[in-house]
Amino acid sequence: MKIAIAGLALITASALTPRTDLTPVSKTLQSLKVGQEVYFTDHNRYASDLSQVKYTVADGVTLKFLESQANAYSVVGTLADAEGVSCVMKIGSVSKLPQTAKGKPAENEGAIVCDE
Numbered sequence: 001m002k003i004a005i006a007g008l009a010l011i012t013a014s015a016l017t018p019r020t021d022l023t024p025v026s027k028t029l030q031s032l033k034v035g036q037e038v039y040f041t042d043h044n045r046y047a048s049d050l051s052q053v054k055y056t057v058a059d060g061v062t063l064k065f066l067e068s069q070a071n072a073y074s075v076v077g078t079l080a081d082a083e084g085v086s087c088v089m090k091i092g093s094v095s096k097l098p099q100t101a102k103g104k105p106a107e108n109e110g111a112i113v114c115d116e
Contacts, residue, residue: 019116020079020082020085020115022077022079022082022085022086022087022114022115024058024059024060024061024079025058025061025077025078025079025086025087025114026077026087026112026114027056027058028055028056028057028058028061028063028077029063029075029077029087029089029112030112031055031056031057032050032053032055032063032075032089033089033091033110034055035053035054035055036053036055036073036091038054039052039053039054045070045071046068046069046070046071046072046073046091046092047068048065048068049065049068050063050064050065060079060080060081061077061078061079061080062077062078062079062080063075063076063077064076064077064078066088066094066096066098067094067095067096067098069092069094071092071093072090072091072092072093072094073090073091073092073094074088074089074090074091074094074096074097074098074106075088075089075090075098076088076098076100077089078101084101084102084115085100085101085102085114085115086100086101086114086115087100087112087113087114087115088100088104088105088106088112088113088114089106089110089111089112089113090106090109090110091109091110092109100113100114100115101115102115
Protein backbone atom coordinates (compact mmCIF):
# COMPACT_ATOMS: atom_id res chain seq x y z
CA MET A 1 0.00 0.00 0.00
CA LYS A 2 2.83 2.42 0.78
CA ILE A 3 4.38 1.84 -2.67
CA ALA A 4 1.12 2.67 -4.45
CA ILE A 5 0.76 5.88 -2.49
CA ALA A 6 4.35 6.91 -3.22
CA GLY A 7 3.83 6.27 -6.94
CA LEU A 8 0.67 8.36 -6.92
CA ALA A 9 2.52 11.20 -5.24
CA LEU A 10 5.22 11.15 -7.94
CA ILE A 11 2.66 11.23 -10.74
CA THR A 12 0.82 14.10 -9.12
CA ALA A 13 4.03 16.09 -8.55
CA SER A 14 5.22 15.65 -12.16
CA ALA A 15 1.81 16.60 -13.50
CA LEU A 16 2.08 19.91 -11.64
CA THR A 17 5.58 20.76 -12.88
CA PRO A 18 5.26 23.79 -15.17
CA ARG A 19 6.68 23.44 -18.67
CA THR A 20 8.36 26.22 -20.57
CA ASP A 21 6.49 27.21 -23.71
CA LEU A 22 9.13 27.21 -26.45
CA THR A 23 6.65 28.15 -29.20
CA PRO A 24 8.32 31.57 -29.72
CA VAL A 25 11.67 29.83 -30.26
CA SER A 26 10.14 27.35 -32.68
CA LYS A 27 8.43 30.12 -34.66
CA THR A 28 11.67 32.11 -34.82
CA LEU A 29 13.56 29.06 -36.12
CA GLN A 30 10.85 28.53 -38.76
CA SER A 31 11.19 32.17 -39.81
CA LEU A 32 14.98 31.77 -40.02
CA LYS A 33 14.59 28.67 -42.17
CA VAL A 34 12.45 30.61 -44.67
CA GLY A 35 14.87 33.55 -44.60
CA GLN A 36 17.82 31.24 -45.20
CA GLU A 37 16.09 29.69 -48.24
CA VAL A 38 15.53 33.16 -49.70
CA TYR A 39 19.18 34.01 -49.01
CA PHE A 40 20.27 30.74 -50.65
CA THR A 41 18.21 31.51 -53.75
CA ASP A 42 19.85 34.94 -54.08
CA HIS A 43 23.45 33.95 -53.18
CA ASN A 44 23.73 30.22 -53.98
CA ARG A 45 24.80 29.56 -50.38
CA TYR A 46 23.39 29.87 -46.87
CA ALA A 47 24.24 32.95 -44.83
CA SER A 48 27.09 32.51 -42.38
CA ASP A 49 25.92 35.35 -40.14
CA LEU A 50 22.40 35.72 -38.76
CA SER A 51 22.50 39.46 -39.49
CA GLN A 52 22.58 38.64 -43.22
CA VAL A 53 19.18 36.91 -43.07
CA LYS A 54 15.76 38.58 -43.00
CA TYR A 55 13.65 36.82 -40.40
CA THR A 56 11.33 37.64 -37.51
CA VAL A 57 12.63 37.19 -33.98
CA ALA A 58 10.04 36.68 -31.23
CA ASP A 59 10.47 38.61 -27.98
CA GLY A 60 13.03 37.04 -25.67
CA VAL A 61 14.41 34.61 -28.28
CA THR A 62 18.11 34.30 -29.07
CA LEU A 63 19.44 32.24 -32.00
CA LYS A 64 23.03 31.11 -32.52
CA PHE A 65 24.64 29.20 -35.37
CA LEU A 66 26.27 26.01 -34.15
CA GLU A 67 27.68 25.33 -37.61
CA SER A 68 27.53 27.27 -40.85
CA GLN A 69 28.66 26.13 -44.29
CA ALA A 70 27.74 27.13 -47.83
CA ASN A 71 25.30 24.22 -48.14
CA ALA A 72 24.42 23.41 -44.53
CA TYR A 73 23.88 24.93 -41.11
CA SER A 74 22.66 24.10 -37.63
CA VAL A 75 21.24 26.54 -35.13
CA VAL A 76 20.10 26.62 -31.51
CA GLY A 77 17.40 28.85 -30.09
CA THR A 78 16.87 29.81 -26.48
CA LEU A 79 14.31 31.83 -24.56
CA ALA A 80 15.22 34.48 -22.01
CA ASP A 81 14.61 33.35 -18.42
CA ALA A 82 14.18 29.70 -19.51
CA GLU A 83 17.17 27.83 -18.14
CA GLY A 84 18.09 24.36 -19.36
CA VAL A 85 15.78 24.19 -22.38
CA SER A 86 16.26 25.00 -26.06
CA CYS A 87 15.27 24.18 -29.63
CA VAL A 88 17.57 23.11 -32.46
CA MET A 89 17.39 22.67 -36.22
CA LYS A 90 19.69 21.55 -39.01
CA ILE A 91 19.68 21.96 -42.76
CA GLY A 92 21.99 19.91 -45.00
CA SER A 93 24.86 17.68 -43.94
CA VAL A 94 26.36 19.14 -40.80
CA SER A 95 29.42 17.61 -39.16
CA LYS A 96 27.61 17.06 -35.84
CA LEU A 97 23.90 16.72 -35.10
CA PRO A 98 22.72 19.64 -32.99
CA GLN A 99 21.23 18.75 -29.62
CA THR A 100 18.88 20.62 -27.34
CA ALA A 101 19.93 21.58 -23.83
CA LYS A 102 18.44 18.28 -22.63
CA GLY A 103 20.22 16.25 -25.32
CA LYS A 104 17.48 15.71 -27.92
CA PRO A 105 19.11 15.55 -31.38
CA ALA A 106 17.78 17.15 -34.56
CA GLU A 107 18.12 14.13 -36.85
CA ASN A 108 15.78 15.15 -39.67
CA GLU A 109 16.58 18.00 -42.00
CA GLY A 110 14.45 21.06 -41.36
CA ALA A 111 12.74 19.59 -38.31
CA ILE A 112 12.67 21.82 -35.27
CA VAL A 113 13.33 19.82 -32.10
CA CYS A 114 12.56 21.35 -28.72
CA ASP A 115 12.88 20.30 -25.11
CA GLU A 116 9.62 19.80 -23.24
